[in-house]
Amino acid sequence: xxxxxxxxxxxxxxxxxxxxKMLLSGEVFRDIMISMGRVFKGFAIAFVLAFLxxxxxxxxxxxxxxxxxxxxxxxxxxxxxxIPLLILWCGIGETTKTVIIVLASFFPMYLNIVKGFTGCDxxxxxxxxxxxYSRLKQxxxxxxxxxxxxxxxxxxxxxxxxxxxxxxxxxxxxxSGLGHMILFAQQMSRTDKVIVGILVIGLIGYGTDRIFGWAxxxxxxxxxxxxxx
Amino acid sequence: MAGIELVKLEKHYVVEGKTxxxxxxxxxxxxxxxxxxxxxxxxCGKTTLLRLAGGLEDPDGxxxxxxxxxxxxxxxQEPRLMPWLxxxxxxxxxxxxxxxxxxxxxxxxxxxxxDGFEKAYPSQLSGGMQQRTxxxxxxxxxxxxxxxxxxxxxxxxxxxxxxxxxxxxxxKSQKASILFVxxxxxxALLLGHKIVIIEKGVVKTEFELPKAGDFRNxxxxxxxxxxxxxxxxxxxxx
Ligand SMILES: Nc1ncnc2c1ncn2[C@@H]1O[C@H](COP(=O)(O)OP(=O)(O)OP(=O)(O)O)[C@@H](O)[C@H]1O
Ligand SMILES: [Mg+2]
Numbered sequence: 001x002x003x004x005x006x007x008x009x010x011x012x013x014x015x016x017x018x019x020x021k022m023l024l025s026g027e028v029f030r031d032i033m034i035s036m037g038r039v040f041k042g043f044a045i046a047f048v049l050a051f052l053x054x055x056x057x058x059x060x061x062x063x064x065x066x067x068x069x070x071x072x073x074x075x076x077x078x079x080x081x082x083i084p085l086l087i088l089w090c091g092i093g094e095t096t097k098t099v100i101i102v103l104a105s106f107f108p109m110y111l112n113i114v115k116g117f118t119g120c121d122x123x124x125x126x127x128x129x130x131x132x133y134s135r136l137k138q139x140x141x142x143x144x145x146x147x148x149x150x151x152x153x154x155x156x157x158x159x160x161x162x163x164x165x166x167x168x169x170x171x172x173x174x175x176s177g178l179g180h181m182i183l184f185a186q187q188m189s190r191t192d193k194v195i196v197g198i199l200v201i202g203l204i205g206y207g208t209d210r211i212f213g214w215a216x217x218x219x220x221x222x223x224x225x226x227x228x229x
Numbered sequence: 230m231a232g233i234e235l236v237k238l239e240k241h242y243v244v245e246g247k248t249x250x251x252x253x254x255x256x257x258x259x260x261x262x263x264x265x266x267x268x269x270x271x272x273c274g275k276t277t278l279l280r281l282a283g284g285l286e287d288p289d290g291x292x293x294x295x296x297x298x299x300x301x302x303x304x305x306q307e308p309r310l311m312p313w314l315x316x317x318x319x320x321x322x323x324x325x326x327x328x329x330x331x332x333x334x335x336x337x338x339x340x341x342x343x344d345g346f347e348k349a350y351p352s353q354l355s356g357g358m359q360q361r362t363x364x365x366x367x368x369x370x371x372x373x374x375x376x377x378x379x380x381x382x383x384x385x386x387x388x389x390x391x392x393x394x395x396x397x398x399x400x401k402s403q404k405a406s407i408l409f410v411x412x413x414x415x416x417a418l419l420l421g422h423k424i425v426i427i428e429k430g431v432v433k434t435e436f437e438l439p440k441a442g443d444f445r446n447x448x449x450x451x452x453x454x455x456x457x458x459x460x461x462x463x464x465x466x467x
């Protein structure tokens with residue numbers, strides 16, 4: 001239409017055209033698979049860490065002081081600011097990329113998990129106690145299901161953060177992946193490809209989130225509403 | 230010694246720096262294979278006494294002596310059901326999978342009158358139905374000692390009577406010891422072999438009743454006399 005130059009905002013037709021071209025050549029699928037792999041790897045590591053630390057925190061309340069300050073400190077540090085250090089320590093391979101995603105998604109998950117674990121109703125824990133449950137059994141049979149809504153919400157937020165960190169992660173010497181594709185297209189002044197990349201990331205993020213929301217609903221079986229769906 | 234013996238039991242709570250004495254020296258023998266009923270006004274410390282006996286709270290003074298090892302089930306004053314489990318799941322909560330047969334779950338659900346609600350979640354039940362689920366959870370546990378804190382307070386006249394009959398049946402068939410808290414004098418007279426009146430942190434009076442296993446007729450002269458005596462006992466030192 002000529003209001004914007006096609007460099008600033010390419011027409012939908014052009015975006016669609018380059019998307020089709022990328023589909024046909026298959027390059028977009030390869031980028032998607034590689035980025036997905038990185039996102040899920042980082043997300044999984046972050047989740048396991050957040051879960052274990054949250055569990056220790058819930059079962060041994062005194063342990064909280066040991067790492068609470070550390071967690072609160074790093075929570076406010078942008079993962080991108082650590083890239084120079086990470087490159088020095090972990091090189092420019094996959095490790096650094098994974099660590100960036102872990103850093104981005106760990107904290108929202110950790111905070112939600114801790115909230116779920118420590119907020120467990122003491123009256124329900126007493127029910128476990130009168131049935132002679134050990135601390136571990138109380139955790140598995142009461143604390144964990146009680147916190148499941150919080151854990152799943154934390155995972156959902158964490159997954160979103162993992163996708164958001166993909167650009168930062170693939171800024172580090174990547175030669176493939178959606179983040180790399182966008183950065184490379186930017187250098188080549190291919191705004192249409194940038195937009196394709198944004199749309200693809202958004203759609204995949206939305207898709208995984210939907211699947212997640214559906215899983216939450218199945219798992220909680222309507223026993224506790226979480227207001228997310 | 231059998232049963233549970235409480236010796237000079239003391240408990241106080243500290244609320245905003247002030248010490249509130251609740252129990253100031255309870256001496257009580259809770260006999261085995263009998264129904265002991267704790268009676269007292271609201272706030273006199275009945276729940277506190279039960280929690281101490283059940284090991285949920287540590288005494289500030291005195292001691293508790295337990296007899297042979299007991300399998301204790303506890304019915305709280307509130308239902309305390311797991312919101313993520315349905316009625317069946319809640320009833321089996323204290324048990325391992327193999328410890329209870331499906332037929333038995335059905336019969337327990339039937340005795341508490343929850344047929345058709347096996348798959349309902351606590352949020353879908355009325356207050357009384359939740360309480361009945363909690364009672365069923367205790368019965369399914371096959372306890373040798375049952376501690377109950379005003380378990381039937383939320384139930385209507387007829388349901389309560391049915392539950393009282395059921396409790397008597399369980400007591401008779403399983404030879405369970407029962408420690409039962411209530412503020413209803415009629416209920417105490419109906420169920421108790423030993424009625425204990427708590428006031429101002431001590432045991433004020435104990436009444437022993439003959440151990441007639443059957444449902445008592447409270448309109449009987451001797452129960453009316455006893456009821457009058459208990460009312461006077463509760464009323465004197467206001
Ligand atoms: N956790 C607590 N912290 C502080 N005070 C408490 C606590 N639990 C009970 N109390 C106090 O102890 C006293 C006795 O409480 P308790 O619950 O034993 O009464 P109750 O006889 O069971 O009453 P009700 O018939 O109303 O259930 C009350 O004055 C109450 O305020
Ligand atoms: Mg009470």
